[in-house]
Amino acid sequence: MRPRYEQPGIPDGTTFTCFIRRQEVFDFAWHHHREYELTLITEGVGTRYVGTTVERYYPGDLVLLGPDLPHTFASEPYEGMAEAAVAQFRYDFLGTDFFALPQFRTLAGLLARSALGLHFGSVPGEVHALLTQLPCLDAAAQTVALLDTLRYLAADATAMPITGPGYAPAPSTAVRDRIDAVCRHLQQTHTEPVHQEQVAALVHMSSTSFSRFFRRAMGRTLTDYVNQLRVETACSLLTTTSLPVTEVAVRSGYRNLSNFNRRFRELKGLRPTEYRAAHQQASPA
Structure with a gap:
């Protein structure tokens, strides 16, 4: 891992x-x-x-x-x-x-x-x-x-x-091993429900200790990181498929459309439909 x-x-x-x-x-x-x-x-x-x-x-x-x-x-x-x-x-x-x-x-x-x-x-x-x-x-x-x-x-x-100021590029080996185990796991599973207790168990930590550890090491919460993964997955689906936005939301890990729209706009500054339209306009003929 x-x-x-x-x-x-x-x-x-x-x-x-x-x-x-x-x-x-x-x-x-x-x-x-x-x-x-x-x-x-x-x-x-x-x-x-x-x-x-x-x-x-x-x-x-x-x-x-x-x-x-x-x-x-x-x-x-x-x-x-x-x-x-x-x-x-x-x-x-x-x-x-x-x-x-x-x-x-x-x-x-x-x-x-x-x-x-x-x-x-x-x-x-x-x-x-x-x-x-x-x-x-x-x-x-x-x-x-x-x-x-x-x-x-x-x-x-x-x-x-590229990465945030809260991230240490070369943390201690023990910290890096734990963070990398979590990142690899989330890359594979972020479109499914993510439970902090289960993620914490991967690195043999309690949920409370893991929350502090992750934020200190990554400069953001686990929820923030998962949302980033999900929104980038949504960007891929919006620009490579013609799926309805509701289906894009579900396939990206969001079960609530309004939550998806809110998170997407927070990270991209655009609504999903606006992002798709902008990408289509920028694509070469």
Whole structure:
């Protein structure tokens, strides 16, 4: 139930890794690693899980995730392949003090802000080209291109933190194991009734102790987190099916339509029908 700890392999002749991830489907695979990770979605849609936050992703979605920040991308059925351009590197991949040099102060600030994850609202064509072409370059050119990418992103005013300030990206092992067990369980069961006593029992805690523990570790209540999961499931159904909103609500875990509408608007700022209409208008012909 704990997240998989990944240790990305580093190719000979370089000190970081970059690749194109291309699969029929990105399965839910909750994991973390010591490396920073840049991920640009190039094909497919799905749900991005980072720390406490659950959000839809589309082609052009770009994130920078700091070390030990649990995450995964789960794609949805798609006629083509799920694809992403990925670069993973450690803080010292160019030497212990490289980012401490004054000329790289803005890059160091970018990396520091990525502790909670950063999502970029727009992806300049230069950044898209740099990331997608990285695996085709020789080691020296890859290094220059990665630094150029970070330089662009450090100046990007659209960068916003992904997960909430109440979340600790690298809590103690015991805390992380419990939280990850709960998150994996809820990812599979959130569309059914969720009872705090049962969730608490998964990590061998009383309901009262678990309530305090979860809020302290995640910066939000269990109910808030479950609502986030359910609303993102509803977003998927609204944009990929023509199901009536009443059916979307039920399939997302809501038995009460007014409660569904209220929760959806709280998190998305739109009614479900407005969200569906806006997505349809924004979709390519």
